[in-house]
Amino acid sequence: MKRDVVPRGALRALVLATLGDGALHGYALARALEERALGTWKIREGSLYPALHELELEGAIAASWTKAPNGRRRRVYSLTRAGKRAAKGARAEWLGIAEMLKAMLA
Amino acid sequence: MKRDVVPRGALRALVLATLGDGALHGYALARALEERALGTWKIREGSLYPALHELELEGAIAASWTKAPNGRRRRVYSLTRAGKRAAKGARAEWLGIAEMLKAMLA
């Protein structure tokens, strides 16, 4: 399936929330997000990688090149202190939005 | 307050859901939506009116000019049969999105 797509603006919140559970590299992050979404949402690389670069520039996440056991290069991302704060805010914001949507559509 | 804004793509769903509870004219619809959102979400006329025109073109809603008791002209919108179907679909879609967001951020 993997048809639908994350609602606009939520990608950053989801990335921050997921990285809050542990550092991941981009590709694994995409897989983790799709798994969390039970395959309902497709994570587009053309959205994810630019978003990661932006979050890095903003100082919300820190990246470092590492070598996977199989030799492939990976860029592993983890939350900075500022990122943890941002994650908390974004999580609250989007939970609020979800709550409001449920209330208004129920 | 009225700071935040409806998430992208949800406006149509909310309009359809609200009109499902009875016909309204544009301005009243905006007020009704903001009230439903407890003042959290601001409804922009620059978003609402074009959305209404689009929904009308698509045949989801029907409009008719009426005269308010005070003499002001109003364009009252109501759901068509197709609109009721669309409302159901949009409601299910966005409730699903809200559910997924809650699950992924909780």
Added chain:
DNA sequence: GCCCATACCTCGGTAACCGATGTATCGTGG
């Protein structure tokens, strides 16, 4: 007379995303 609320509308600009495309390495089945 002036201003705010009501009530409609349009239009340029933009944020965030989509889709396509590109690079490169690794594992594996034939």
Added chain:
DNA sequence: CCACGATACATCGGTTACCGAGGTATGGGC
């Protein structure tokens, strides 16, 4: 041993739904 899919990164032009600002017009209150 080599083609192909999975892994893993990246960029970039195009789209879309919206935002913000502006416009018109009438009604009622002070």
